[in-house]
Amino acid sequence: MGRKEREQAxxxxxxxxxxxxxxxxxxxxxxxxxxxxxxxxQGRRQGVKLGEIPTVKMCAACQGFLVKTFSNAQLAxxxxxxxxxxxxxxxxxxxxxxxxxxxxRGVRVH
Ligand SMILES: [Zn+2]
Numbered sequence: 001m002g003r004k005e006r007e008q009a010x011x012x013x014x015x016x017x018x019x020x021x022x023x024x025x026x027x028x029x030x031x032x033x034x035x036x037x038x039x040x041x042q043g044r045r046q047g048v049k050l051g052e053i054p055t056v057k058m059c060a061a062c063q064g065f066l067v068k069t070f071s072n073a074q075l076a077x078x079x080x081x082x083x084x085x086x087x088x089x090x091x092x093x094x095x096x097x098x099x100x101x102x103x104x105r106g107v108r109v110h
Contacts, residue, residue: 023059024082026095030103032057035066042076056082059103065094 021032035058036043043053058066069090070079079085086092 021057023062024056025058025062025085025091026098028059028099028103030059032059033063034058035063037080037082038076039072042072046076059098061098061101062095065091065098069094 020029022029023032024035034055036053036055038046038048038053040050040053043050066075066079066085079088086095
């Protein structure tokens with residue numbers, strides 16, 4: 001193997017071992033967004049500073065589902081922990097379905 005080839009090989013390895021974020025709901029890996037467990041507008045109303053709202057890594061599909069399915073008040077008051085979100089039957093059904101979808105193909109939930 002020539003010197004150039006070896007350099008290329010290690011470059012490929014590097015990109016493959018880059019840590020991926022995992023969605024807290026469906027467990028798929030890839031580019032995740034920060035989901036604020038308390039919607040920002042609700043946090044402001046309750047006097048919580050934006051930087052103090054806990055965030056979790058979530059894929060766009062799961063986040064879109066939550067926002068579409070629950071109101072901001074529900075998210076802020078009832079679903080402000082990952083455990084509480086996971087307990088919802090609607091969420092469990094969605095997660096079961098979305099786990100079978102490839103992450104690269106945008107899932108339309110709206
Ligand atoms: Zn997800």
